[in-house]
Amino acid sequence: PPGPYERTCQVASYFKQAKPRSKVLVLDANPDVMSKGPLFKRAWEDLYKGIVEYRPGQKAVGIDPGGMAVKLEFDSVRGDVLNVVPPHRAGDIAVKAGLITHNNRWCDVDWRTLESKAVKGVHVLGDSTLSASAMPKSGHMANQHAKVCADAVVALLNGREPNPNPVMNNTCYSFVSDKEVIHVASVHQWDAGQGTLLPVKGAGGVSSARSELEGQYGWSWAQNIWPTC
Structure with a gap:
């Protein structure tokens, strides 16, 4: 990340x-x-x-x-100040609940519902998941997880099949100064043949250069996504 x-x-x-x-x-x-x-x-x-x-x-x-x-x-x-980022893994609650499936770190899920593959009826979102191919661990992606999961849970509670073809997108803005920003974006679609989400070729991309215009886009993104978190 x-x-x-x-x-x-x-x-x-x-x-x-x-x-x-x-x-x-x-x-x-x-x-x-x-x-x-x-x-x-x-x-x-x-x-x-x-x-x-x-x-x-x-x-x-x-x-x-x-x-x-x-x-x-x-x-x-x-150093006068140390900012240490430890190795990442799913939280202790995932360990205690038996949700960890890979490398003693991550929780594999069914990407159509975000339901755990280890414990039926439990849904896992965000960074704790075993990422699908080329899927980043980002706040935007966790927000997408929540929306797909919520839609699936409502369907299941009402006796309906969840969306069989979910699509998720990601945009990650990074401020490199107080005004200039860079971004990376991607789209991920369910592939029934492989049973997972795969990146959509030709969708998304990376900034060509940092800019203040992207800084405006970044703030707009934040103001739109914060109310949905």
Whole structure:
């Protein structure tokens, strides 16, 4: 997900204005920026040169709170403020309910209803799910999960079959400064042959460049989706 990289931009934007001698050091366990990589890297180069330092392949194996240090596999790095993102998995409630199906982390579901494949009658939404092919873990996608699930539950409670061909869309806006934004979008449709949601070829895409116009789109998106959450 792009969240950590967007957070990098927001902190760097503050430092640029208020603490220009401060620095954001990004220690990423991934081999590269995993979402909107070229766009984030261009923003760091153009807007925050000398403020943001990105280091890929840096896996944190521990934290020293007293020494304010991140322990890496072969080194440790100190900081005045540490913002540690732990490995993600479904929450403890999913573990205790027996919903975890893959890698001790995620819950597989029937994408037509979001019903758990492990526990009948329980529906799982959002980041806890085992993502369908190329499906991002985002707030917009979780909102889509909720709408498909709610429609399916109402149908089931009334003795009807749920929608046999659900479609979900995703849009993820990332602020790289106080005004400029980049986005990625996709559409995912049920494929009966494979029994899952698949990305629709040619639908969606990624920003060609950051812009203030996309910033306006991003705020409009937020103001429209917040009331439905």
